[in-house]
Structures are given as C-alpha cells and as structure tokens.
Amino acid sequence: MFIVHVTPIAKGGLEQLSYFSPQDFTVGSVIHVPLRKKEIPALVHKVEDARAIKALLKTNLYETRKIRKQKELHVFSSEFVRAAHATAEYYATSIGIVIQSYVPSAILKDAEESNPTKRKLRSIEGKGFEKLSLQLSRKDRIEKYKTIIRSNFARGGSLFLCVPTVREARVLYEEYHKKGIEKYTFLLESSQSPKKQKETWNAILDETHPVLIIATPVFASIPRDDISMFILENEMSSAYKQQARPRADARILLEYLAQEMRSALVYAGTTVSLKVHKEMESGFVRELEEHTLKLRTSSKTHIIDAKTARTLAKERKKEFPVLTNESIEALKECSSNNEHSFVFAARRGIASHTVCNDCNTTVTCMHCKSPVVLHKRGESRELLCHRCGTSRDAHETCMQCNSWDLVPLGIGIERIEEYIRLHIPEAPLLVLTSDTATTPAKAKKITDSFYATEGAILIGTEMTLPYITKAVSCSVMSSIDSLLCIPDFRIEERIFAIIAAVKERSRKHVYIETSSVDNQMLKYAQTGSLSEYAQDELTLRKKMHYPPYTHLIKMTFNGTRALVIENMQKFVELTQEYNPREFAGFIPRGPHLELHALIRTKTSSWPDVKLTSILKALPSSGSVDVDPERML
Incomplete structure (x- = not known):
C-alpha cells in the first residue's frame, strides 16, 4: 500500500x-x-x-x-507544473486552484483520451529564456509577427500567441489562418464548444510540424515542448488578470512558464505597460525592435473643452450638449462624405449614476450597494447594477428622503446614441457593447454591417476596439472624464492606452472631449509622446512608492460586522512587521460588510515566504489580491 x-x-x-x-x-x-x-x-x-x-x-x-x-x-508538462507552483506562491494560493484556472475543463475531463506529455518533439536550436518588448502599432505588429513566425518555424519552433479576450483571439486568427500557414495555425478560446476545444487541442499535439497557437490564457497549459516563443498580445489589457479567486495574472504565469521552457517571452502592444518600461530601464527586458519615441499615426488629435460648452449651455438654458458642436459637425461631415466614424463611450447605459437632487444621496443597488446605472429597455427605463447584475424599475423615490427628484448624471452610451440620432438623423447608426453583442459572432455582424454601410457611425465602448480592423475617417472620444475620476493610480495609464488605440484606428481626426484640458497625460496622448509619458509617470510612481517599484497586497474580509472586525484584528497582529494599512470604513456588500487592508512590499522581496504562509492560512471569509487592479 x-x-x-x-x-x-x-x-x-x-x-x-x-x-x-x-x-x-x-x-x-x-x-x-x-x-x-x-x-x-x-x-x-x-x-x-x-x-x-x-x-x-x-x-x-x-x-x-x-x-x-x-x-x-499525463495532462501537464513538468514545466507547466513548476510554473503553476511558482504562480501559486506569488498569489499566496494553492497550486490546484491555479491549475484549475489555466486548464479547460473539457480537456481535463477527457484527458484519458490522449497521453500528450509522452511524445517529445525535436529540440530547438538557440532556444533560451529572455524577455523582449515590441511596442508597435497594430498594423506593424501584425506584419512583424509574420516575420517572427517564419523565423521560428525555420528553426523548428512553435509560437503561443496569447490574447486577453475571445474577441481579440478571433480577430487575430482571421489575420493568419489564410496566409499560407493555415494548416499549422490553430485557434483555442473559451466560447468554442467542448468538442471543438478537444479536437483542436489534440490536433495541435498530433502535429509534428511547428504550429502557431492563437489562444486565450486558459489554454496556456498545452504541452507542446517545442514552443520557442510566447507572445503577450495587447500586454496592457487588464483582462489578463482574473477578477475572481485566485486573482492570478496570466502575464505572471507565462513569464514563469517561458522561464521553465527556456523560451522567449514578448510583451507586445501599441503601448506596453509601465512595468515593462521599468524593466527595460533595468536591463531585464530587451527591445525586440527599437521603440518609436512617438506614436506613428496619420490622424490629428484635438482636445475639446467640454466644460466651457456645457457651462455656456446651462447659462443660456439650452439643451445639455452630450457632444460638443465641434464633434457633431465632424461626424456630420464624415457621414455626408460617405466616410465611417467612431464614437467612444466610457460607460454603458444612459447615465453612469443617479443622485437625489434634494438630499444628494446616490441611488445604489439593493443587493451589493454599488451605484446603479440607468438603462433604456424598450419604452421603459431600469436601474441596472453592473457589479452583481440585478435590475429594477427606474420609477422610484429616494430611499433616504422619499423625494421624486432623482437626477441621472454622467454620459452613458445610450445617452450618446439618443443625442446623435436627434442631431444627425440622416446618419446610419450602430451600437456595439456587451448589451447589444453578447457573443463575438454578434459583434462581428455589427461591425461588418458598419463597414458595409456608407457614412455609418459606430458607437462603442473599449470592447469595440479589436473589431475596428479598418481605419475610420474620424473618431470622437466622449465622457473621458468619467474614467479620469476613478480613484486608481493606474487609470491614466489605461486611458493613455485607449487613446493610442483609437488614434491608430483613425485616418484624419480624433476629438477628445474633456473638462480637464490641462491634464498632462492628455497632452502627451495628443502629441503621441509615448516615451515622455512613460518616463514622467515612472518618475512619479517611484516617488510615491507605487507599482512597478513596489508590490501591493490587498486583504479583504467579508461577513458580519463582528466577524470582520475580529478577522481584521487577527490579520493586523499576524502581519504587524509588514506594516499593514487598514482602510477606514466598512463597505456594504449585500447583507454583509467588507473591510480592506493594504500591505506594501519591495519588488525584490516578493514572494515573501513568511507572509505568503500567513495569507494562505487565513479563513475563507478573507480574500487576497496581489497586485490589485485598484486599491479602493
């Protein structure tokens, strides 16, 4: 036994x-x-x-x-198991939950049908671990990838081209599966049926020729030992990091995996993250191709003072200008010339939040207490919580003072749609959000219709950008201020990346509407000064002891008031030497309360063996988030 x-x-x-x-x-x-x-x-x-x-x-x-x-x-390679173990230590969790996160259930369930790790491919000459950076426009990256694919194939090496979302995977697959290598190009993404996933997985493992695998992170465990390069496409995307436990980041897992497999790891995007810029300064990341100091686009960027236009309209008791006259006139001109245009909206719905005009109370979700968003549903309106998904009829009074005077604030995509239909009624208008396109196929159908219709205007959120595969004539970026007001030290980095993505998809003009015309980041974005922005922001981050110069570990306890207080006190006692900072105030989450604490550590000392052992031993009512997307 x-x-x-x-x-x-x-x-x-x-x-x-x-x-x-x-x-x-x-x-x-x-x-x-x-x-x-x-x-x-x-x-x-x-x-x-x-x-x-x-x-x-x-x-x-x-x-x-x-x-x-x-x-x-034998489902996994030994290299993947070691990488998963290192990732589990990094995120203070178990290796089992990390593996479960990066192995499709369909593959794990029917693993007995194949024994993939028993088959060995020929060794790759010159294979070795190194980290590279590729900061190019999307068009130039796609061309560069062709050269990289040919070079690796010639040496007998396969490529794993990792993309953060299903929609980006499908769009990128369309670029390569008919370029003479369709026999060796494979797509793996979570919206495929289990049967399709298994067929593709087995076909990849059975192919003796080097292959190009275009996949989302959940397929990172595929045991091809001839992968000579991993590419993190759109490396800036927050979609690489999981929103649920264990809150692991695929970028960390792939770094460990590339290291174990002695493969190259490429961070790629129109803009790469400040973490990559910092590692380039330190000599840990090498430029695969020399970075341009400025974003190369043909479009001219205009920063429009929306505050002045709206203040003037209020003084003259005129209609609130959801879009300024400059933007409306630009869209009219494009449409009349049978040219395509794009309107970026930061938020779904009509208004991002609603407040009582009498007592200033914000209307919140009855379940999780998050601010609700006003949406239009047919002829009626509803209040929808984007956090937990619950909705209710919008015809209600203030919960605090019983007043009927509830005022919707902020500019959502539905409000922009109504405004454009009113002021440019002759223009064909299409809307692409997660509400109108619940699947990648529906999203593609909307964009195909957009390109097929002369003079059409497409309104969309950030999810729309991968589907804009052909440049539009002009773009308007509305409600940027609703992103700028988010209390997150990374938000300007994210906005800069979004603006860069919109600029490279626009041929003539980009109009950015904002009340913060003096914001330095917007000025850098206007001129396309990639390196200057990165240098200034890194200087500020270093001064403030923010990532990428430190690691942040956020601890959250959930439960009754008494339980949360007890657990937080124990946590603070156990981690006293790490100087935990307890957040002031409880956050309502349904019937329970949440309380947060933050620990800051040096990048060189993480993962800390003692601290990770403490975090792993915490009760189930506590959750750990290493390198959180937001501190609050």
Whole structure:
C-alpha cells in the first residue's frame, strides 16, 4: 500500500490531501480522488510507502480514505507544473486552484483520451529564456509577427500567441489562418464548444510540424515542448488578470512558464505597460525592435473643452450638449462624405449614476450597494447594477428622503446614441457593447454591417476596439472624464492606452472631449509622446512608492460586522512587521460588510515566504489580491 499526497484541482483552494492507494503513481500525474460525495481530479506531488510511515499513520486523528485503482493521466508538462507552483506562491494560493484556472475543463475531463506529455518533439536550436518588448502599432505588429513566425518555424519552433479576450483571439486568427500557414495555425478560446476545444487541442499535439497557437490564457497549459516563443498580445489589457479567486495574472504565469521552457517571452502592444518600461530601464527586458519615441499615426488629435460648452449651455438654458458642436459637425461631415466614424463611450447605459437632487444621496443597488446605472429597455427605463447584475424599475423615490427628484448624471452610451440620432438623423447608426453583442459572432455582424454601410457611425465602448480592423475617417472620444475620476493610480495609464488605440484606428481626426484640458497625460496622448509619458509617470510612481517599484497586497474580509472586525484584528497582529494599512470604513456588500487592508512590499522581496504562509492560512471569509487592479 502507498500513501499518495495530492493537491485537488478545484476552486476550493485546498493545499494537500492524503489517501491510501493500492498502486504507485508518478509524481506530476493526474488522478481522481474522492472528496466529500464526488470524485475530483488531483495532482500527485508525493508518494510514500505506507509501511515506512506506519507509526505516523496511527497517530492520525482522522481516517485516511482509499482511492480506487485507475490509470494515471499525463495532462501537464513538468514545466507547466513548476510554473503553476511558482504562480501559486506569488498569489499566496494553492497550486490546484491555479491549475484549475489555466486548464479547460473539457480537456481535463477527457484527458484519458490522449497521453500528450509522452511524445517529445525535436529540440530547438538557440532556444533560451529572455524577455523582449515590441511596442508597435497594430498594423506593424501584425506584419512583424509574420516575420517572427517564419523565423521560428525555420528553426523548428512553435509560437503561443496569447490574447486577453475571445474577441481579440478571433480577430487575430482571421489575420493568419489564410496566409499560407493555415494548416499549422490553430485557434483555442473559451466560447468554442467542448468538442471543438478537444479536437483542436489534440490536433495541435498530433502535429509534428511547428504550429502557431492563437489562444486565450486558459489554454496556456498545452504541452507542446517545442514552443520557442510566447507572445503577450495587447500586454496592457487588464483582462489578463482574473477578477475572481485566485486573482492570478496570466502575464505572471507565462513569464514563469517561458522561464521553465527556456523560451522567449514578448510583451507586445501599441503601448506596453509601465512595468515593462521599468524593466527595460533595468536591463531585464530587451527591445525586440527599437521603440518609436512617438506614436506613428496619420490622424490629428484635438482636445475639446467640454466644460466651457456645457457651462455656456446651462447659462443660456439650452439643451445639455452630450457632444460638443465641434464633434457633431465632424461626424456630420464624415457621414455626408460617405466616410465611417467612431464614437467612444466610457460607460454603458444612459447615465453612469443617479443622485437625489434634494438630499444628494446616490441611488445604489439593493443587493451589493454599488451605484446603479440607468438603462433604456424598450419604452421603459431600469436601474441596472453592473457589479452583481440585478435590475429594477427606474420609477422610484429616494430611499433616504422619499423625494421624486432623482437626477441621472454622467454620459452613458445610450445617452450618446439618443443625442446623435436627434442631431444627425440622416446618419446610419450602430451600437456595439456587451448589451447589444453578447457573443463575438454578434459583434462581428455589427461591425461588418458598419463597414458595409456608407457614412455609418459606430458607437462603442473599449470592447469595440479589436473589431475596428479598418481605419475610420474620424473618431470622437466622449465622457473621458468619467474614467479620469476613478480613484486608481493606474487609470491614466489605461486611458493613455485607449487613446493610442483609437488614434491608430483613425485616418484624419480624433476629438477628445474633456473638462480637464490641462491634464498632462492628455497632452502627451495628443502629441503621441509615448516615451515622455512613460518616463514622467515612472518618475512619479517611484516617488510615491507605487507599482512597478513596489508590490501591493490587498486583504479583504467579508461577513458580519463582528466577524470582520475580529478577522481584521487577527490579520493586523499576524502581519504587524509588514506594516499593514487598514482602510477606514466598512463597505456594504449585500447583507454583509467588507473591510480592506493594504500591505506594501519591495519588488525584490516578493514572494515573501513568511507572509505568503500567513495569507494562505487565513479563513475563507478573507480574500487576497496581489497586485490589485485598484486599491479602493
């Protein structure tokens, strides 16, 4: 008999379980073990002879369960397991939950159909780990990738081109699957059926020729040992980081994986993150191609003072100008000349929030207490929570003072649509958001219709940008201020990237409407000064001890007031040497409350073994977020 120590590949985050087994298993293989009333997959990480630890087993306070005889599965490469372990340490979680996050359930479920890690491909000459940066316009990147693909194929190396979202994966796949390498180009993304995922996965593993894999992060575990380069396309995207536990970031996992496989890792995008810029300064990242100091676009950028236009309209008691006259006239001219134009909106809905005009109370979700967004649904209006998805009829009084005087504030995409239809009624108008396009196929249908219609105007949020594959004549960026007011030290970096993406998709003009015309970041974006913006922002971040010069670890406790206070006090006591900063005030979350704390560490000292062990041992009511997208 043997004692098999495993880590469940499941969301529970259990670190280790032990079982009796009549057979020996290979470390790193996957087996199925009983847990509660069902069987789940688990990773074997240690096997001991039961006779050798007989005395120790007698001291157990609980009965060790048995597992059935079974065929062990070789689903992962040893390099991926080591990378997943390093990622788990980085995010203070279990290796099981990390693996579960980056292995499709369809592949894990039917792993017995193949034994992929037993097949070895020929070694790649000159293969070695290094980190590279590629900051080019989208058009230039696509051309550069062709050269990279040919070069790696010639050396016998495959490429893993990782994209943050399904829509970006599909758009990029269209660029390459008919370029003479369609036989060796494969697409893997989560909206595919389980059957399609398994067929593509097995086809990739069966192909002896080098391949190009275009995939979302969940497929990073595919065991092709000839991958000589990983490319992180649109490296700036926040979609690489998970919003739910374990809140891991695929960029970190792929860095560890590339290191284990001795492959190159390329950070690519129209703009790359400040973290990459900082690593280039330190010599840890090399430019794959010399970065341009300025963004190369043919469009001219105009910053429009929206505050003056709206103040003037208020004084003259005229209609609130959702878009300024300059923007409306530019859109009219494009439409009359049968040219295409794009209007960027930061928010969905009619208004981003609603307040009581009598007591200034913000209308919030009854479930999670987040501000609700006013939406139009047919002839009626509803208040929708973008956090938890609950909705209710908009015809209500103030919860605080019972007043009917509720005022919608902010500019949402539905409000922009109504305004354009009113002022440019002759222009064909299409809207692309997650509300109007619930699948990539529907989104493509909308953009295909847009390009097929002369003089059409497309209104969309950030999700629209990957679908704008052909440049429009002019673009208008509305409601930028609703992003600038977000209390997040990374928000200007994100806005700069969005503006850069809009500029490279516009041939003639880009109009940015804002009340903050003196904002230095907007001035850099207007001139396309990529390097100057990065240098100034890094100087500020270093002075303020913000990432990428430090790591932030956010701790959140949820529950009743008494439980949250008790857990937070214990956490502060345990981590006293790390100087945790407790956030003032509770945040309502449905029937419970949330309380946050923040720890700042040096980049050179993370992961900290002592601190990660404390974080792993915290109760389930607490959640850890390493390198959070937002501090608040």
